[in-house]
Amino acid sequence: MIWLKGNAILGAFEIESTTQVYSGLLRLADLIAMQPNLNIPLYIVAPRERRQKVLAEVNRPVFAKLKPPMSEMCSFLSFEALREWLAQAGSFVKHMRPEVLEDLAESCVILDDEA
Numbered sequence: 001m002i003w004l005k006g007n008a009i010l011g012a013f014e015i016e017s018t019t020q021v022y023s024g025l026l027r028l029a030d031l032i033a034m035q036p037n038l039n040i041p042l043y044i045v046a047p048r049e050r051r052q053k054v055l056a057e058v059n060r061p062v063f064a065k066l067k068p069p070m071s072e073m074c075s076f077l078s079f080e081a082l083r084e085w086l087a088q089a090g091s092f093v094k095h096m097r098p099e100v101l102e103d104l105a106e107s108c109v110i111l112d113d114e115a
Contacts, residue, residue, distance in 0.1 A: 009040055011101070016046035017079075021057045025070065029063065032073065041075065043105055048078040051106075058108040075105035 003011040014024035028042055044054050054076050063070035081104045
């Protein structure tokens with residue numbers, strides 16, 4: 001999914017509820033390869049229970065060798081965190097800007113203590 005404002009791309013999302021995480025990451029990698037100067041936030045949106053799988057896949061060697069690595073370009077956003085925020089936002093959600101997702105999403109970079 002692409003978030004647009006007019007003709008500007010504000011963010012890209014791979015929604016992972018029915019497909020394999022790896023295939024979704026390939027679609028994001030294709031986007032990056034086709035638009036190498038695109039500097040937008042990328043999100044993997046999935047159930048919280050799939051977080052570890054997302055982190056493992058994002059940090060695979062094929063994605064780690066990208067410049068910059070995919071883990072530095074993508075953030076994980078859980079369905080649950082997004083639903084909770086939307087419930088709190090109420091009618092203000094129509095005024096939502098992409099930057100609000102930066103607070104909800106988690107980095108995909110695996111820290112030494114998580115390895």
